[in-house]
């Protein structure tokens with residue numbers, strides 16, 4: 001079943017929906033499963049999977065979109081760096097429209113400051129070579145999936161003695177928020193749809209803590225509709241069995257051990273630190289900072305004129321990232337807040353829950 005290929009997907013989708021309906025009818029209470037990957041959030045919305053499920057099986061979105069969980073003070077620092085005359089900010093495109101307390105990188109770029117959208121962290125090296133008199137700062141936001149590429153870029157900068165390359169570290173780890181959500185207990189999570197991409201690096205064995213310590217089941221799933229439905233179906237079965245197993249339903253990409261080379265690279269450059277998450281607050285040892293011996297690559301060491309931090313008024317991204325509400329329950333959704341005029345980060349990123357609902361589920365909600 002886990003080797004489903006796109007060619008058999010339509011028939012597989014129908015069979016899986018029927019299987020979920022059949023099994024869900026045997027549940028004694030409604031269940032809620034949380035996806036913790038922005039790509040899953042988007043794929044679920046695009047395929048209309050929520051509407052395929054019986055009413056007693058609910059999918060809720062968690063803190064899986066790296067742009068969305070990045071706190072506003074990180075964007076304030078990015079904006080402050082962009083305003084420095086001797087600094088170029090290099091970033092993936094999804095961060096440029098995220099509001100800071102008083103601006104955004106897009107607005108700073110329009111005001112003449114040097115903000116460059118890049119498609120790979122390695123593009124930072126080219127920009128640094130072309131601009132030897134400027135600091136070139138890459139905005140290092142992401143989970144365990146993105147960070148090895150950034151560490152590799154830094155390693156190359158060291159080898160090439162490119163002294164003007166720095167990063168603004170904003171990386172997050174996936175395990176601490178899962179623990180925090182369960183410990184918090186505000187939301188009853190009956191199982192996790194675990195992130196396919198992050199799991200390629202971490203490996204399936206990494207999630208043993210869910211079963212052994214938190215007693216919450218999880219399935220690692222791919223991103224095609226059949227992959228996701230297979231994951232939901234298995235979570236329903238585990239709920240019926242009362243089991244807290246963690247299963248890898250995506251073995252074509254995720255191994256048991258993950259990618260040790262990528263993890264070693266991460267460990268060489270970064271160490272865990274307490275980190276603030278939008279909506280979840282500070283979570284112990286949930287972020288990554290550069291190790292002290294690489295302090296010369298840390299953009300936080302550059303002087304910055306910071307604006308006072310101000311959260312966007314009325315935005316409920318925080319509740320969204322905890323799975324407490326759905327986008328249409330935010331009073332600003334599709335009114336003051338749209339992808340063209342985003343109030344919060346969840347409406348900006350392609351992986352953000354509000355953006356995914358706006359694109360794919362808005363009309364269904366309006367009915």
Ligand code: SF4
Nearest residue numbers: 316317330337344354
């Ligand atoms: S709809 Fe906009 S304002 Fe409301 S939670 Fe989402 S991003 Fe924030």
